Amino acid sequence: MKNLIKTTIATAAIVLTTTVANADVKIGIAAEPYPPFSEKGADGTWQGWEIEIIGAVCAAMEEECEIVPVAWDGIIPALLAEKFDVIMASMSITEERMKTIDFSDRYYNTPAVIIGPEGSDISGDPASLDGKIVGVQVATTHANYVDAYFAETAEVKTYSTFDEHNQDLFAGRVDAVVADSLAMQAFLSSDQGDGFEIKGELNDAAIFGPGVGGGMRKGETELAEKLNAAIAQIRADGTYDEISSRYFDFDIYGGE
Numbered sequence: 001m002k003n004l005i006k007t008t009i010a011t012a013a014i015v016l017t018t019t020v021a022n023a024d025v026k027i028g029i030a031a032e033p034y035p036p037f038s039e040k041g042a043d044g045t046w047q048g049w050e051i052e053i054i055g056a057v058c059a060a061m062e063e064e065c066e067i068v069p070v071a072w073d074g075i076i077p078a079l080l081a082e083k084f085d086v087i088m089a090s091m092s093i094t095e096e097r098m099k100t101i102d103f104s105d106r107y108y109n110t111p112a113v114i115i116g117p118e119g120s121d122i123s124g125d126p127a128s129l130d131g132k133i134v135g136v137q138v139a140t141t142h143a144n145y146v147d148a149y150f151a152e153t154a155e156v157k158t159y160s161t162f163d164e165h166n167q168d169l170f171a172g173r174v175d176a177v178v179a180d181s182l183a184m185q186a187f188l189s190s191d192q193g194d195g196f197e198i199k200g201e202l203n204d205a206a207i208f209g210p211g212v213g214g215g216m217r218k219g220e221t222e223l224a225e226k227l228n229a230a231i232a233q234i235r236a237d238g239t240y241d242e243i244s245s246r247y248f249d250f251d252i253y254g255g256e
Contacts, residue, residue: 023063023064023065023066024063024064024065025058025061025063025064025065025066025085025086025223026065026066026067026068026083026084026085026086027054027058027065027066027067027068027084027085027086027087027088028068028069028070028075028078028079028083028084028085028086028087028088028089029046029050029051029054029067029068029069029070029087029088029089030069030070030071030072030075030089030090031069031070031071031072032071032072032160032161032162032163033161033162033163034048034050034089034090034162034183035048035183035186036048036049036182036183036185036186036247037049037050037051037090037183038050038051038089038090046067046069049243049244049247049248049252050088050089050090051067052243053088053107053234053240053243054067054088056230056234056239056240056243057088057107057227057230057231057234058230060229060230060233060234060239061226061227061229061230063226066084068083068084070083070084071160072089072137072139072140072160072161073138073139073160075087075089075091076097076100076101076215079101079215079216079217080100080101080217082217085216085217085220085223086104086214086215086216086223086227087101087214087215087216088214088215090180090183090212091212091213091215092141092208092209092211092212093106093209093210093211093212093213094141094144094206094207094208094209095206095209096144097215100218101215101216101217101218102215102216102217102218102219102220102224103213103214103215103216104213104214104215104216104224104227104228104231105213105227105228105231105232106210106211106212106213106253106254107211107212107213107214107231107240107253108211108212108252108253108254109210109211109212109252109253109254110180110181110182110252110254111180111181111201111202111203111208112141112142112145112178112179112180112181112201112202112203112208113178113179113180113181113184113198113199113200113201113202114134114176114177114178114198114199114200114202115169115176115177115178115179115184115187115188115196115197115198115199116175116176116196116197116199117175117195117196117197118195118196118197120175120199122175122176122199123199123200124199124200124201124202125200126149126150126152126153126154127153129150129153129154129175129176130153130154131153131154132153132154132155132175132176133154133155133156133157133173133174133175133176134146134150134154134155134156134157134174134175134176134177134178135157135158135159135165135168135169135173135174135176135177135178136156136157136158136159136165136177136178136179137158137159137160137161137162137164137165137179138158138159138160141207141208141209142178142179142180143158143178144207145178145202145204145207145208146178148204148207149202149204150178154175157173157174162179162183165177165179166184166187166192166193167192169187169196170192170193170196176199178202181198181201182248182252184198211254214227235253240253
């Protein structure tokens with residue numbers, strides 16, 4: 001799974017800012033960096049694959065959009081409080097979340113994995129984590145998986161941000177982390193990630209759902225239809241593949 005990212009965040013086209021006045025649609029993203037999907041550049045603008053996809057979707061909808069960064073663990077409450085209109089922050093479509101919000105069609109799907117030291121006997125088998133400490137970001141499907149499968153055998157340590165559990169993995173304060181396979185590539189390709197590897201792919205359709213979609217308040221039928229049409233359009237006209245080819249050497253959309 002190493003070397004899947006074809007370009008760096010620094011080379012991504014900057015397509016949106018946080019200063020659009022009277023925007024037609026406000027898009028909520030996680031304030032925490034989550035490369036290669038989204039992160040702030042040195043000039044303070046947001047960039048990354050998901051930011052470019054947001055820009056393409058807004059262009060296809062013929063809407064002016066504003067990005068609204070919000071702390072990940074408060075992003076659904078912020079949507080419900082009408083701070084913005086759509087969550088596009090690598091949020092998995094799950095039955096549990098659909099009790100509270102609606103989702104667009106998916107716009108990507110990558111598997112969850114467990115990461116640990118090379119040569120260790122850690123795997124996706126709960127027994128391999130007996131007595132170990134597992135790190136995971138709070139309020140994620142990955143945390144739900146850890147609670148469901150690993151909590152009885154391992155000590156679970158939760159983090160507010162993705163970067164925090166990576167830092168603790170590097171420092172030896174946790175034995176493994178559970179996260180998105182693609183999001184972990186930047187860490188695995190870094191000096192800090194040297195000596196770590198993917199120990200297993202994790203699967204549970206009920207927990208992880210069919211992929212990532214745009215989250216909306218219930219009843220926003222017109223917005224959902226426009227968003228779905230825009231996602232379909234950028235996939236059909238080549239825009240989706242053109243953006244993705246600058247970041248990845250595989251199909252991030254995933255199987256049908």
